[in-house]
Amino acid sequence: MxxxxxxxxxxxxxxxxxxxxxxxxxxxxxxxxxxxxxxxxxxxxxxxxxxxxxxxxxxxxxKVICPGFMDGHIHVESSMTTPESYGNVALANGVTTVVADPHEIANVLGIDGISFMLDSAQRSPLDIYFMMPSCVPAVSFEENGAILSAEDLSKFIDKPEVIGLGEVMDIPSVIEQAPSMMNKLNVFRDKIIDGHAPQISYKHLNQYILSGVSTDHECSSKEEALEKVKLGMYILIREGSAAKNLKDLISAVNNKNFRRFLFCTDDRHLEDLVEEGSINNAIKLSIQSGIDPIKAYIMGSYNGYTCYGIKxxxxxxxxxxxxxxxxxxxxxxxxxxxxxxxxxIDDYNKLSYIVKSENTMNIEKLKEEDFRILSNGNKVNVIGVTPGSLETKLLVKSSKTIDGYLDMSEYEDILKIGVFERHKNTNHYSLGYLSGLCIKNCAIAQSIAHDSHNIIVIGDNDKDMCKAVNKLIDIGGGITIVSEGVLIDSLSLEIGGLMTNSPIDYVYNKLKNLNRLVKNYGLKPDMDAFITLSFMSLPVIPKVKLTSKGLFSYDLFKFIELSFN
The missing domain is CATH 2.30.40.10 (Urease, subunit C, domain 1)
Incomplete structure (x- = not known):
């Protein structure tokens, strides 16, 4: 030795x-x-x-010295940079280790996407451990770019950086003991298994934990966190860009149970990482909320390593x-x-490797008439955005019908939203309505739409929405903003429509400008339109979301009608 x-x-x-x-x-x-x-x-x-x-x-x-911080659950792809590049930003915030779930790129590129992430991580100054994606697709009816089986995931299990199975989102498959899910849980039975169980019933929670799940990062209330801690789970207090749960959860932490809590960012944009920080931000907010500083630092470091068995x-x-x-x-x-x-660590902006990538936008250009919505009644189910949360509300509004099509123009705060399948050129898409983002006279389209990452678009007029989607196809994925038929600005994400080779400074400045532009069109100052929009298609988060197959109710766990009488 x-x-x-x-x-x-x-x-x-x-x-x-x-x-x-x-x-x-x-x-x-x-x-x-x-x-x-x-x-x-x-x-x-x-x-x-x-x-x-x-x-x-x-x-x-x-000075005071503390252990390097640990982010217990992230999707590097949400920073829009590669793992290599992300590591430099994380280190600037004192984060020396992260546990990453590459299910975003896996939903686009499958095994090749996972291999890319593991390879890029080897060039990162950060220690990046990986949880293999358990739900690709998130649920069986989703239309994504790949399907990963237990056999596919087992190919990675012996890699030292692979420490477990990523967030198990398909709760019905666990409860019903679906063979495909049971096979994955069995492959990783001797490793850590991450959970994803918002508002799960107590009866089902017991069975969920019995399946081998030991963590959860989807708590939205103190009571929910305490219920899960009492059954032996680790709770990851999330403070991301759209999902900011720390304020609601931190009061659950006390002297007796604080060793069962750690921090994560889950999905955090580069702009927030640079300006507010990462786990350092969560520690600071915890201290401001009254947590003993030493305990806050332990939650931001040692607890995370203990949870994931990093000794x-x-x-x-x-x-x-x-x-x-x-x-x-x-x-x-x-x-x-x-x-x-x-x-x-001196250099936080070094990027040494450029990734060759292929265009993953396998979809035909759209026409303006594709955005018209046939009426089936004078009442409409509307997605209601909840600020600071990934969860939405189900709103019911009355509607006019003009020439057989829905017309919601009387509502100043209701936008049209669309999701278009972009992986296999199926021509599948659905349209709906969304309340809470408040933008006017523009449209936003992006290829970041959890977890299947189809094209998602919002706007107050069909012309701009159509133009925004078609421009997005032209640039190979990313983000586009269109107003009055003109492309105002865009960010190309050439790696799977999720990440870019571009330098950190370029991506940061581009995102700053995109956010500034959207706020000029009415977005509320405290909201991030892009990351909020990216979760409006994720059906495993309450209460209602839009997928390429229609409007989906989490509570009912089935599709519901958009308009009805």
Missing amino acids: EILRKGKGATIGNDKCDLVLKNGKFINVFTEEIEEGDIGIIDDTIIGIGSYEGIKEIDCSS DKGAIAPGYKADLVILNDLNEVDIYKVIKSGRE
């Missing part, structure tokens, strides 16, 4: 450490105390706490990896330096 020999030499004063953090205070995750002492580092490992000399030393007087990270002690965050201020989570694998 070479590190043991080197550690002995440094401890008795014969040798110097590679790096020593001098004169600092640090969080002890085992005792929940702030302690003092030099932190000696050789190679990528902490060899001891005490008094050490180093070839390089960092004076940490007036050599998340603490400042001999034998742990030297993934550390040096803070100017504990309560403000003000980062001074980040240490990853025993060295300082």
Whole structure:
């Protein structure tokens, strides 16, 4: 054991450490105390706490040192950058490890998409562990680009970076013990299995946990979180771009149960990662909400590593990896330096590899008349957006009928929404209505539409909606904004319609401009139109969503009529 020999030499004063953090205070995750002492580092490992000399030393007087943060559940694709590029942004926020579920790109490219993510992650400065996607497609009726079986997923199980099965969203398949789902659960029975069970009944929750699921990141209330913790689950408190659950969940955390809570971002746009942060933001918000700072940092580091069985990270002690965050201020989570694998991280914008990609927009151009909706009655089911949540409401509105088609123009806050299958050129699509985004005189189209990632579009007029979709097809996927028949701006996401090779600065500035433009057309200041829109087609989130096959009720778990009498 070479590190043991080197550690002995440094401890008795014969040798110097590679790096020593001098004169600092640090969080002890085992005792929940702030302690003092030099932190000696050789190679990528902490060899001891005490008094050490180093070839390089960092004076940490007036600083506080904590373990590197961990994001317990993310979809890298939601940053619109590759894993390699994403790692640089995460490290700037003190996140040194993430657990990623690549089910977004897997829904487009299948096994090839997973292989791409694992390959790109090897070039990232970040430690990226993977959960294999359990639900591709999310539910059996979805129209996506691939279907992954237990046999497909088993091809990845022996890779060291693959630590479990990703969020099990198809709850009916678990409850009914569908063979395809049982096979996947069986393949990963000796690894971690992530959950996805919003508002599940207590009876079904017991069976769900019995199937091997041990985590959940879909709680939306304190009561729901406590119910799941009492049955032994780990709760991932999510603070993403659209889903911001921390405020509602943090009061569930107390001195007796806080070891069962950790943080995740799930889906977070690059703009938010750069401006607000990642897990560092969640820690800061928790402290502001009254959580003891040391407990907040433990939730942001050690608890996550414990949950996912990663034994050599998340603490400042001999034998742990030297993934550390040096803070100017504990309560403000003000980062001074980040240490990853025993060295300082200096360059957060380096991208060394360009991915070759093929156009995945397999769909014919649309016509304006494709956006007309036949009337089946004078009442209409409308999707109601809930700010700060992925969950929606089911609203019922009255409608006019003109020449046999629905006309909702009397409502200033109701937009038309469409989902168009784009993987296999089936010509399948559906149309509906949405309330809560408030944009006027424009249309937004994007190829980011969880989880099947078909084309999703909203607008207040058919002409702009048609133009936005056709421009999206032209650029190979991404985001387009059209007003009065003119393309206002766009972002090309040439990798599966989800990610881009473009540099971080370019993507960040482009997203800033896209958000600014949409707000000029009436979007509320505190809303992200693009990430909100991306979840309006995900049928495994309450209460109603639109897929390429129609309007789907989560509560009934079946399709419902758009208009009726």
